[in-house]
Amino acid sequence: YFPYFITVAALLVVYVLLILWLVFNQRLLPAIVMIGAFMLFILWMVGLVVVAIELFGPSGSVQGNCNIAVFSQNPTGQTLETLAWLQQRN
Structure with a gap:
């Protein structure tokens, strides 16, 4: 599951760079932050559950x-x- 977490981390970096770009261009909306953070949280939680099942299943x-x-x-x-x-x- 290491490639999965690397992919999620890469998406997080892209998301943070997108947020910074939107802040500097004064186009940042709260919905973009909330939806992106929720999606990344769900991806992280899925990885956590899969690893927990693998370790303690x-x-x-x-x-x-x-x-x-x-x-x-x-x-x-x-x-x-x-x-x-x-x-x-x-």
């Missing part, structure tokens, strides 16, 4: 990967693996 999530990595082993002794196993089990 049902398949391939961070929690699932940690469970697979920790519960597939049975460490003993005073090691970092034992600490990770105990932390994940709690």
Whole structure:
């Protein structure tokens, strides 16, 4: 989803430059600012939700990967693996 956020950032830069150009030409209207800001907010929110689903969703999530990595082993002794196993089990 990195290309998506790069595209949204590029649109934001273009939007800010357009706003500045309109300010310097004294043609800025409140509707342009509100509609543009709302559209960029929606694009950002969609990206945020998609990344959150990817990280914490049902398949391939961070929690699932940690469970697979920790519960597939049975460490003993005073090691970092034992600490990770105990932390994940709690």
